[in-house]
Amino acid sequence: MRVLIVADTHGLIDPRIVALAAGCDQVAHAGDVGSAAVLGDLRNACPRVAAVCGNNDVPAKWAGAERSILDQLPQVAELSLPGGVLVIVHGDTFPAKSRHAGMRMRYPAARAIAYGHSHRIIIDDNVLPWVINPGAAGRTRTYGGPSGLILEADADRWQVEAVRFPPLV
Template identity: 35%
Template sequence: MRVLALSDTHGLLRPEVLPLTAQADAVLHAGDVGKMEILEALRAVSPGPVHAVRGNVDRSPPLSDLPETALLELGGIWIYMLHDLSALDLSPVAAGVQVVLSGHTHQPRAEEQDGVLYLNPGSVGPRRFRLPVACAWLHLKGGGVRAEPVVLAP
């Protein structure tokens, strides 16, 4: 199973994201969507489900109605989504979570700790400072997970 992990679109859906979305079995957006049209566009091309959590800029309806966190099972892997990792409100190991997906910093990062993959795919929205415009694939297979960073051309 291939899952596209996105974050921090801030109302900008880059055209390079749509072909990736069309190849995804599921799409996960870790918040700061910015405009509901972003989720609608992702859903229009994704062959699978699109899940999103609320970020700190998602303050008005309908985006403010998104959940702060989401616990999902995809391909036999438990994934916990939230926007800001510093607000993590559970022990992933104790909860049986294999992936914690967050955004907020716009900085791509994948780090394994105690058997849990902590993934920040970066931002595919407006470029911030000198940070790359980035997202990530999650490859879920046989109870295992592997992150593959994707840097989009500026």
């Protein structure tokens, strides 16, 4: 199973990231979605999209008609995948210095925990559960260009790969 993991789109998702979703079985968005259009673009490419609420996903930043979609975004989502569970959170409620340890303590049964918030790609796969961050898939603070992670999950093995595109001009 191929899962595209994205975060921190802040209302705009890079079309190259959307194209990656077309080749996946599932998309996981780790918060700071920013608009219903982002979720719509992802769903057009891959119908199975799970998304969580980020610290910037607040009513004042979402258009009036889109607020009903915002209200449906949970703080945490769990995806049952072959070989384990992927937990999706935004990560802003964990202090930066102890973020990975705190997530591992809160979600010990997960095989991996995907989070956003920092806008930086991280693959911390030295111990279980893995703690991974796809960076930013939009145009805000991408630190080198929009990015995401591709998780290949089967019953025996998980593998994660970072994908980064050059910034669009």
